[in-house]
Amino acid sequence: MYGAPAVSRYVRSRKFHLVENQPNLPDHDFPRRGIRINPSAYVVLSNIRKRSSRVDSHLSCELKTKKRSRSCDIQLFPDIKQCTIMTTDKRNLEHVIWSRTGQLFIRPFGSGTDQSIKATSEVHINNIQQITTENNMIFHKSVITIISDNGPDWSTDCMANIYNLGRFWEEQKLDVLVWVSYAPGHSRFNPIERMFSRLTNLLQGVVIDLDPSFKEISQQLDMVLIELSKYWNNKTYCNYKIDYRPMFSVNGNIFDGHEKLKNLLMTKSQIQIEQNPNVQFSLQLYLRHCVRSTYYMSFIKCDDKYCVHCPRYPIRATKTMSSLRAGGGYIPWLTMTYNNKHYDTFLQRTFSILSGEKNLDPDEHLLSGSKVKCSKCKLPYVFLSKADEDRHNQWIHAPTAKLKRSSIRVNKIVKRKRLSISREYKLRRS
Template identity: 25%
Template sequence: MKLAELQQIYNSTNDLEIRNNLLERMATLKQTLHDEDNKIKKLKRHAGYQRKCRAKKIKHLQEHQEVIQYDSPGRPSFLIQYPNLHEHIHECIEFGAADKKRRKEVIKVRTIRHLRENLNSKYNEYLSRTTLNNYLLPSRSNTKAAKTHHHPALVANASVSRTEKNEHIDEHYCLASVKGAKQFAALFSTHSVIISQDDKAKVPLGIPAVGRTFQTIQSFQEPVTLPDHDFPVGMQQKLIPSVYLLINPSDTNDTFRNGQLSIFVHPQYHVGTSSSTHMSDLNSLIQDSQFDGILKINGQIKPIWILLVDGGPDENPRHMKNIFQYCKMFCNFDLDYLSVRTHAPGQSAYNPVERSMSTLSQKLAGITLPIDKFGSHLNSQGQVTDLELAMKNFRYAGEALCTLWKRDPIFGKPVIAQYTDQKNSPFDDILFPGSENINESAVPWQWIENHTKICQYSLDIKKCEDSSCCSPKRHEEAAVLLAENDGFLPPVTKGKDGHFLNPLHILEYCDKLKIPGNDAHCPSINADTYERLCCSECDAYFPTLSM
């Protein structure tokens, strides 16, 4: 029924129900007519565009007198525009000429970014990253994504071979230990901080700083290899990046793997890394106002710290030299509780900072840091002859490395990197009660016995109740909870079902008399070994007999 007829019926009736029904039908019909009118206008406009496009193509063909017939559906392949694309891809990644002095080996592997740049600069062939990837062999040929790889060259994306994580009998035990410390920090998130700490692989100077975790491109017929020699230019001519991931438990998810990244680059020759350099780095983080939002609350250092380390000799919480440094840092920062946790040997990849370090390694692909910017400081035997010149060259290379890493954010936050070549021990002036008769660098054993709990893979430090020894606790709620177990987090405990228990649940619900001893449930320590590690007089547990 037409709109005019509906309008005529509407005018001739006085029934309100019929009139309302007619109004609804007329409104619907008007909207339909309006939509159809817009569709017609759109089709006419599209037809006009097509006419103009055809006219433009006809004009272009008449001017250039060139016609290319393409019968298949979809966009024409780039092989029509670049018929030698496959050959050019192979030429970009195959071996080149050997170095004339035979002093180095040309690395043939490259990333997709390098391949794009070479194709564009050498052959004037521009392809986007996704398009170029579609002209390489897929990583798996039996997937749906493999269908997008059109006419691929015999070149594939491959990862440089890496050593798989070694299994360890204590891996689940250590994971439970680290998880328990994180749960404790999450419970008091506003007053705690988690710092994941590790030293990245040394970055050599004067030779390619090739990472081991980035995707590379090379000919499909050749195995993925790297040179087995790099002709080092001298002893200890490398940079050591110490990486710290600062995690704020109050503004992250349950994974605790995202945070603010800070990097301290040390020269290996005259500084290196040790527990003292790590303490100096942590002290620098405290003094840097950029980290106040993570490390401080109300202008004071947060009272609860969780350190996740890789278990190396400069960070291992079992070594006495490191324990001394952690105790001094604990007193200097006036912490209420410090827990240092490590993963099992060979399992450091679980450390949250490793995820960030893989991104840093990728940025080093194809990079060579200069070793003689201001002149050579080495003789023919690779020995340093000019220390002042060496420090200038190291500083230039270190600052260049920091600039490279600071370009792009990680986890949506800027990377803060700085070069430091000063050797200092910020906590040497810390004095402990009873330290007059011992070495200045040591901590009295009586203090360690009253304030620390040393285990195979962890170190916990607390404040005591003696006001002449320790200042008052700054977070009473955490102190009340820990008082259930003499001020410490309970040891890693295995339940009847074979699973490790939540330490917070142990403090709140379990019978305190049934809490096992330290490392009592560690799989690598059997009953006989555990008995040998316990003191025969006081039954105190020590993770090593050397203590």
């Protein structure tokens, strides 16, 4: 019977050992190469609110008559003042305190030699839909922000990831869906990275045995997932219970479809695009409501009465929508002030935009220079490469005349093949 520690060897020991008493641990890997457990985890950050029912008695002033101020006016965000905990920095600028913890949901799965079983945006979106539905989160919220590590399964340079996020926005009937990530080297600020340390501590010294009675590697990994539940399920982190629910190999269909969609959206062939009208229609719907940059992406409802989606579902987060629309359909973009010594706070930027100042374009003031944006999309859509621009134009902005010419050309080729005489027939005639 084979076994392996459940924690990587890179985890440092918290104890000092003498040379003659040094620990002897087996290798951290599974006996076979390429076999591992992928602990896909999700945290629902709970906003900290004041426990007071007192309501401010002052009247809110009209934002149009206000002038820009470096310190936020107390009458600008009365709802925030009365229900959210605020703090001030060393410059006496106010900030909203956002929670860095919440309930942790773990959805692990085992992967072996089958390269198709891996974490993808489709798997993540399906898990998020299941978590939000079972816990009635969407019933009370119509604006959701997703913070990720910007790995391959979340990166915005993959059209399939954009498609899956847009599908989540459409199916959940959200007013706004925001996806953000930290820049490379700054993922340590992601709250979930600190929560993984808690999961690692719960597995200190644990050796998980692989059951040789099962011939299939997938079945052995399923037994490992069941074994892991003893160490993670219903444990606590910051007074929140850990929700552990593995994804077994018998439900392998949850990993199907992403690679096919990814390969399809990578193509620039007009023939393949015409053969998938449903995918093209959905992608065009999503990108009409999408703002995209390097580390930011959002989907927001529009006010077009001819839209096939937005008029059917009235807006619930009216204040949030009015604030985002005032900024061009996306969140206030950061800018430097005070002789470029610090950034404006979120409240300052929001106040400036609501007072009439234009929001900055995404990826406009980068050190490497501003990036090319789509001139045909109503919302800012930043291209990450020339190939990305070509694919976008083929799927979203392909001219109808070009489509007709391509279809006529295909029909002519087919007719030529039908009318052409085969070589064998010519030889027989001769």
